[in-house]
Amino acid sequence: MFNDQDGIRITPTFYFVQKDGKNRRLVDLYYHSDTARFVKIGSSADVERRNVILNSRLRNVPGQDLVDTSSTLWEMFSGPRGWQVTKQRYMEKYIKDTSKKTYVGGYDVQILTAPLRTFRGNMYGLPAGVDIYRANAAVQQWYGEYSLPAAVYVVPKGTNLAQYGGRLDDKSKVFLKDGYIVVNFTIETIRNGDTSNPYLQYIRRSNSPYYGVYDNQWRDMEGFKSSFTTPYGVTFGSVDGDVLYYNADKSSYDDFNSSGTH
Structure with missing residues (x-):
């Protein structure tokens, strides 16, 4: 893993869980770009480039x-x-x-390269x-960094937003609220640029040639726990690879406001 074409591939999967810690489900995420509204992460229209x-x-x-x-x-x-x-x-x-x-x-996949x-x-x-x-x-x-767009819109996975035509706005009922977006990472190492055959994986998966051979890095090295309880007494279950929780009712735009002295 010290050649120019070696790297680390990080693939996020998105879930939604209610604020009471229940009903975790797979979701799709949408955002507004500079040129289009409701762009689905991972679609052909999702052309945002991230740099580190x-x-x-x-x-x-x-x-x-x-x-x-x-x-x-x-x-x-x-x-x-x-x-x-x-x-x-x-x-x-x-x-x-x-x-x-x-x-x-x-937003849908990142590969950390030799630089x-x-x-x-x-x-x-x-x-x-x-x-x-x-x-x-x-x-x-x-070294890497990951974030979601400033404002994201959450729908159950497979939802066809096109059927709503031009009737959608930011407050449409199709969007899931009152819960959290969970970002789950699959981490794989890439050797000699061969992205079709990951060299190692951070987690054992049943369809992997390394299944049962190497340790589950989340649990055996990172001290990963299968659940946690918030200061408010709500318990959330965790899946190997859960790394980020976003409040689905908020956006980073909420952190800023404009004002004047007069």
Whole structure:
């Protein structure tokens, strides 16, 4: 997982659950774009492009990780690939490029690629004969970010909004309210750009060649719990991969308002 064509694919699935924690169901999400109303996430009209900057100020990526990663990449690949650039020049360009945008996908799927990966393996005090650069590349951290559109509209999965014609507005009764949107992630590793055959998965699935072989990372490493209780005494059941809850009655527009002094 240290080649240029390796990556992490994150595929969200959307659910709706009532505020009392009951009646969880699959849903489709819609939003308004700059050019169209009620665009379905994952449809051909959903063309929003999401970008991530590795070395953005608020991401707080350790500077030493960038130095070590650039050094390791040059040591591992400059010889086999016949690079003519010096190590110092390569490292300078690598670190400069970490402040550029990297395209990751849209709302329906994202692939974190090599520019969003750092190597974090220990390089010091290793036994004699251990390749310190392979040791550094053996532990990795991948950076990404995910959010839904500022305002989303929730309908039971498979609902055909076209049948409503031009009669839809933001308050139409077809949209689910009084509950939460649950974003569930399927996380897979991609090796050598082969998106059709994921290398590893974060969760064991019955149709996976890795089923029953590797641990369920959510439960065995992340401490995932099958339920949680809110401060208001409401218990919600959780499914492996649940990562985000959005209030279906709110939007980020609610966080802002305009006003004047006179």
